[in-house]
Amino acid sequence: MRTTLRDVAELAQVSPKTVSNVVNGYIHVRKETRERVEQAIAELNYRPNLSARSLRQGRTGVIALAVPELDQPYFAELARHFVAAAAGHGLTVLVDQTEGARDRERLVIGGIRDQLIDGLVLSPLALTAADLDERTDATPMVLLGERIHHGPADHVVIDNVRAAREATEHLISLGRKRIGAIGSQKVAAGVTARLRLRGYQQALKSAGVSADKNLVASATRFHRADGAEAMELLLAQKPLPDAVFCFSDLLALGALRTLASHGIRVPDDIAVMGFDDIEDGRFSTPTLSTISPDKEQLAAQSIELLNAQLNGSAADRGPQEVYTNYELIARESTIGR
Numbered sequence: 395m396r397t398t399l400r401d402v403a404e405l406a407q408v409s410p411k412t413v414s415n416v417v418n419g420y421i422h423v424r425k426e427t428r429e430r431v432e433q434a435i436a437e438l439n440y441r442p443n444l445s446a447r448s449l450r451q452g453r454t455g456v457i458a459l460a461v462p463e464l465d466q467p468y469f470a471e472l473a474r475h476f477v478a479a480a481a482g483h484g485l486t487v488l489v490d491q492t493e494g495a496r497d498r499e500r501l502v503i504g505g506i507r508d509q510l511i512d513g514l515v516l517s518p519l520a521l522t523a524a525d526l527d528e529r530t531d532a533t534p535m536v537l538l539g540e541r542i543h544h545g546p547a548d549h550v551v552i553d554n555v556r557a558a559r560e561a562t563e564h565l566i567s568l569g570r571k572r573i574g575a576i577g578s579q580k581v582a583a584g585v586t587a588r589l590r591l592r593g594y595q596q597a598l599k600s601a602g603v604s605a606d607k608n609l610v611a612s613a614t615r616f617h618r619a620d621g622a623e624a625m626e627l628l629l630a631q632k633p634l635p636d637a638v639f640c641f642s643d644l645l646a647l648g649a650l651r652t653l654a655s656h657g658i659r660v661p662d663d664i665a666v667m668g669f670d671d672i673e674d675g676r677f678s679t680p681t682l683s684t685i686s687p688d689k690e691q692l693a694a695q696s697i698e699l700l701n702a703q704l705n706g707s708a709a710d711r712g713p714q715e716v717y718t719n720y721e722l723i724a725r726e727s728t729i730g731r
Contacts, residue, residue: 397438406434417484418705441484456486457513457700460502462494466616466644467672469517475693476515483701485512494519494583505531513700518542519583534703536696540585548699548708549715550692554586557685557720558593559600561667562639564683564722566601568729570637570665573598574609576624576649577616577641587613590641590669609635613645621648629656636664637728643668643675646682650727666727680726688719 399417403410408431415423416431423431434440459476461469473489480487488511492498499521502514517538526545536548543549565573575594579587591610598605608631611624621640625648628635640646646668653660660666660680668675668684675682695716702708 397440399440402431402434402438402440405438406431418701422707453512453704454510455484456488456511457515458488458490458502458511460490460492460499460514460516462492462517462519464489464491467674468642468644468670471672472689472693475689476697479690479693479697483697485697485701492516492519496520496522496525500525503529503531503535505533513704515696515700534700536699536703538692538696540589541583544713544715546713548703548713550696550699550718551715552687552692552718552720554589555593555596557669557687557722558590558639558641559597560593560722561669561685562594562597563601564724564728565637565639565665565667566597566603568637568661568665571603572606572609572633572635572637573603574611574628574631574635574638575641576611576621576628576638576645577613578610579612579614587641594639606631613641616642616644618644618648618651621645622652623648625649625652629653629658634664637661637667638664639667639669641669643670643672643682643684646684646727647674647678650678650680650682661726661728661730668727671723675725678727680731683725683728684723686721686723688721692718 399410399413403413408427412423412427413431416428457480459473463469477487490502492502499518502516511533513534515536515538518541521541523542523545526542526547536550538550540551540554562573575591577587578591595605609628611627613620613624621644628638638649640649646666649666650660653664658664668682671684671686675684695718699714
């Protein structure tokens with residue numbers, strides 16, 4: 395027999411209304427009470443009746459996650475965390491791909507799917523602040539990434555400048571003096587690349603390490619092939635770099651392939667640092683040192699912000715900007731076995 399909301403209330407020794415408040419993400423529930431209800435939900439394997447709730451609230455129980463590329467491991471891993479975080483609020487996630495194209499991103503925020511979704515989480519690459527100002531659709535929305543700061547929507551991000559600086563400082567701490575960078579971008583959509591470049595440059599300047607512009611290689615996309623090609627360009631420099639900070643793990647994996655094909659030892663000859671902590675880097679040869687964003691926290695914070703908009707508790711506050719955690723993970727590509 396299906397477990398009911400009243401069953402959960404009885405086990406948790408609270409009212410059915412309190413259980414409903416927890417399930418629907420209302421913030422005005424004491425921590426101890428929320429934990430007791432969540433434990434009862436887990437013990438009874440309770441699943442909200444989404445159809446009934448949707449009829450009462452005029453909702454579908456579905457939210458959308460729109461990312462640039464689904465075949466990017468970072469976004470694939472992020473989507474998995476979003477599905478888990480949304481399930482905790484009784485929500486289902488519809489995943490969409492924009493390819494980082496402005497017209498696709500404008501379409502996503504324009505409400506074309508307003509009959510299908512209750513809310514939207516978007517990771518924009520080309521969208522502008524003006525595009526958001528012109529938005530007329532009222533669907534609750536949360537933005538990811540650095541493309542639009544201080545905009546008219548809730549925003550979840552990591553501190554890319556500080557993280558990139560720490561990545562470069564890690565290489566400097568190992569005694570590396572000619573540190574290259576792979577991933578610079580001058581296009582309007584390259585905000586993340588510019589922030590990571592800034593952190594790289596700040597670390598060099600602070601340590602008194604000379605910055606050689608010839609050791610900064612661009613990348614059209616943060617893909618393996620771009621990393622491999624950029625590493626070829628850096629290997630043409632004399633003297634060679636003794637370390638490379640790549641602005642994504644995929645770029646770093648491409649760079650590792652190029653170094654291996656030239657018989658260059660990592661990290662003995664050239665140390666390699668990535669960014670994103672995708673699973674591939676934990677199984678590469680050598681394993682990849684990286685900056686690891688807290689993807690689980692990023693997803694959870696985004697869903698919390700979105701849910702606050704859905705249940706009306708965000709009505710009296712302005713747009714929120716939330717920074718999530720990250721950590722530097724040193725593996726074989728910088729410190730050896």
